[in-house]
Amino acid sequence: MWQKGMEIVRQTYRTAARFPQKEQYGLTSQMQRAAVSVPANVAEGFNRYHNKEYRQFLYVALGSCAELETHVEIATELKYLDDAKKSVLLEMLDHESRMLTSLIGKLA
Numbered sequence: 001m002w003q004k005g006m007e008i009v010r011q012t013y014r015t016a017a018r019f020p021q022k023e024q025y026g027l028t029s030q031m032q033r034a035a036v037s038v039p040a041n042v043a044e045g046f047n048r049y050h051n052k053e054y055r056q057f058l059y060v061a062l063g064s065c066a067e068l069e070t071h072v073e074i075a076t077e078l079k080y081l082d083d084a085k086k087s088v089l090l091e092m093l094d095h096e097s098r099m100l101t102s103l104i105g106k107l108a
Contacts, residue, residue, distance in 0.1 A: 005039030037064035
């Protein structure tokens with residue numbers, strides 16, 4: 001899960017680097033922050049003592065996946081992303097979201 005999150009970060013940074021300069025403090029920054037939040041919350045939650053705390057961090061990571069999905073859709077609408085790049089990111093996010101959901105269920 002953490003590893004997949006790191007892949008998402010790398011892919012997001014590579015993708016957002018191609019956005020127009022005017023988006024540096026807008027959509028680019030928002031996408032990067034959401035992407036970084038995924039593995040960061042997985043890691044922080046893993047180091048918590050109680051499963052309840054761990055689950056809470058996994059929920060935050062799951063929310064960041066949803067946030068990044070929305071940013072990908074916006075970038076596509078603005079013609080910053082083509083369908084191929086969109087599909088790659090959305091597939092990665094779907095996979096990560098399913099893994100997070102599965103682990104959250106197991107920790108309940």
